[in-house]
Amino acid sequence: MKIEDSKKIYDSIEIPPELDLVVKNAISKSSRKRAVYIRRKMLMRKFFRGLTVTAAGLVVCTTVALNTIPAFATEMAKLPVIGAIAKVLTVRAVHGVEENMYNVDMDVPNVVMESSSNVANTEFTEKINSEIEKTVNDYRAQAEKDFEEYKKAFFETGGTEEEWNNRKMDIIIDYDVKSQNGNILSFELVTSKGWVASNEERHYYNLNLDTDKEITLKDLLGDDYINICNESIKKQIEQRMAEDENNLYFGFGGDDTMQEAGFKTISDDTPFYINENGNPVIVFEKYEIAPGYMGYQEFEITK
Amino acid sequence: MEKDLYDLTVSCILEHQEKFYKLAYSYVRNKESALDIVQNSICTALEKCYTIKNPQAIKTWLYKIIINEALQHIKASKNEAPTDETLPEQSYNEPYFDKNMEVYEAVQNLSEPVRTVIILHYYEDLTIKQIAETTNTNPNTVKTRLYSGLSKLENKLSKEAFA
Numbered sequence: 377m378k379i380e381d382s383k384k385i386y387d388s389i390e391i392p393p394e395l396d397l398v399v400k401n402a403i404s405k406s407s408r409k410r411a412v413y414i415r416r417k418m419l420m421r422k423f424f425r426g427l428t429v430t431a432a433g434l435v436v437c438t439t440v441a442l443n444t445i446p447a448f449a450t451e452m453a454k455l456p457v458i459g460a461i462a463k464v465l466t467v468r469a470v471h472g473v474e475e476n477m478y479n480v481d482m483d484v485p486n487v488v489m490e491s492s493s494n495v496a497n498t499e500f501t502e503k504i505n506s507e508i509e510k511t512v513n514d515y516r517a518q519a520e521k522d523f524e525e526y527k528k529a530f531f532e533t534g535g536t537e538e539e540w541n542n543r544k545m546d547i548i549i550d551y552d553v554k555s556q557n558g559n560i561l562s563f564e565l566v567t568s569k570g571w572v573a574s575n576e577e578r579h580y581y582n583l584n585l586d587t588d589k590e591i592t593l594k595d596l597l598g599d600d601y602i603n604i605c606n607e608s609i610k611k612q613i614e615q616r617m618a619e620d621e622n623n624l625y626f627g628f629g630g631d632d633t634m635q636e637a638g639f640k641t642i643s644d645d646t647p648f649y650i651n652e653n654g655n656p657v658i659v660f661e662k663y664e665i666a667p668g669y670m671g672y673q674e675f676e677i678t679k
Numbered sequence: 680m681e682k683d684l685y686d687l688t689v690s691c692i693l694e695h696q697e698k699f700y701k702l703a704y705s706y707v708r709n710k711e712s713a714l715d716i717v718q719n720s721i722c723t724a725l726e727k728c729y730t731i732k733n734p735q736a737i738k739t740w741l742y743k744i745i746i747n748e749a750l751q752h753i754k755a756s757k758n759e760a761p762t763d764e765t766l767p768e769q770s771y772n773e774p775y776f777d778k779n780m781e782v783y784e785a786v787q788n789l790s791e792p793v794r795t796v797i798i799l800h801y802y803e804d805l806t807i808k809q810i811a812e813t814t815n816t817n818p819n820t821v822k823t824r825l826y827s828g829l830s831k832l833e834n835k836l837s838k839e840a841f842a
Contacts, residue, residue, distance in 0.1 A: 379832065382783040383801060386705060389704050392710050395696060395714065398717060399693070405722060408685045414726050529754070534792070538817070539815050541815045667714070668715040669711075669715060
């Protein structure tokens with residue numbers, strides 16, 4: 377038996393033409409800037425860990441303080457001031473290793489109303505904030521459950537402690553303010569987990585702080601919003617496919633096999649955020665309307 | 680001037696992207712999944728490139744990420760039976776192709792972690808030391824797995840020959 381000969385089969389694995397593009401996209405997505413940012417976060421994490429050793433409990437103290445004294449929070453979290461009406465700021469920051477199993481990197485945001493001298497919350501922002509807390513807590517619980525299961529399976533199938541090598545799961549909670557224009561506030565909450573690569577969920581909040589309502593696509597585009605979005609998205613898909621043959625969308629370009637999975641219509645639940653032009657940007661998850669290597673797909677709908 | 684870890688990682692990825700794809704493909708045997716694995720692995724690698732302690736070992740470190748990612752992918756979709764969709768058909772004309780295919784299949788059917796060791800050693804030409812780095816084990820464990828894999832393959836293939 378010559379195992380070396382079967383290498384020919386391995387070597388004959390066909391390299392798809394998309395590989396180049398996939399690699400280049402992945403590299404441009406993970407820019408040096410992002411790597412440096414993550415590096416900085418990790419160093420900060422180490423720094424905090426150092427602090428916990430010398431002044432045990434300090435991290436806990438700051439967390440509690442952030443949660444209980446809003447004025448302290450405003451001072452501590454030097455976050456972008458995005459307007460006079462409200463701020464989105466970190467109310468709970470946890471950076472460090474927990475239970476020797478989780479690399480936790482959480483910046484949990486809350487919406488905080490701001491009047492001239494004080495920080496106060498309305499019923500509406502309280503409701504949004506508790507939704508955020510619930511999303512974060514549920515995500516964290518699910519991540520821990522997944523990792524426990526993975527770890528159990530790892531050892532049951534013959535993995536050793538040495539190979540496990542203290543591997544840890546990353547749990548990352550972060551947010552990004554997309555726009556604020558007067559009373560309109562739009563931001564993204566990102567939850568992600570993984571032990572090598574990450575699996576990511578994005579949640580969007582579009583708030584009208586004057587009427588205390590969440591903004592809908594109908595508010596932005598009028599009664600015909602479904603047709604407006606669908607037509608615009610289909611047009612943009614075709615444009616993108618024409619611009620680059622490597623851009624693929626299920627069910628477009630004569631591909632009947634994936635017809636079922638392809639984009640058909642948006643609904644009231646389709647996620648979107650509002651960009652700085654005040655236009656809605658529809659977001660589709662990875663795999664939702666295109667192969668995974670296309671990543672998240674965003675479509676700006678101009679009014 | 681010393682090259683930055685980010686640049687080193689990028690050039691290593693560009694240089695070996697086809698190897699990474701093949702390795703990923705050999706686990707999932709499906710083009711889309713293999714591309715996903717390569718993409719996710721690159722993102723992970725670049726995000727963590729500043730944690731690399733030994734710039735000499737970037738390639739084995741990248742292999743490690745690909746393998747972890749591939750195993751994670753398999754776990755997530757374990758109900759779907761893998762099928763090779765793009766192995767070139769013209770190769771069937773080559774003499775001994777069937778025999779080679781049989782060995783290749785037998786390798787694919789080995790259980791983890793033995794299969795990884797065999798693939799890295801025989802298909803990716805990694806040394807025992809490099810495999811140890813890739814799989815977080817010591818060289819003796821790698822040797823044990825290599826021998827155990829070889830004897831399993833011998834058993835299986837000779838049994839089939841007599842069947």
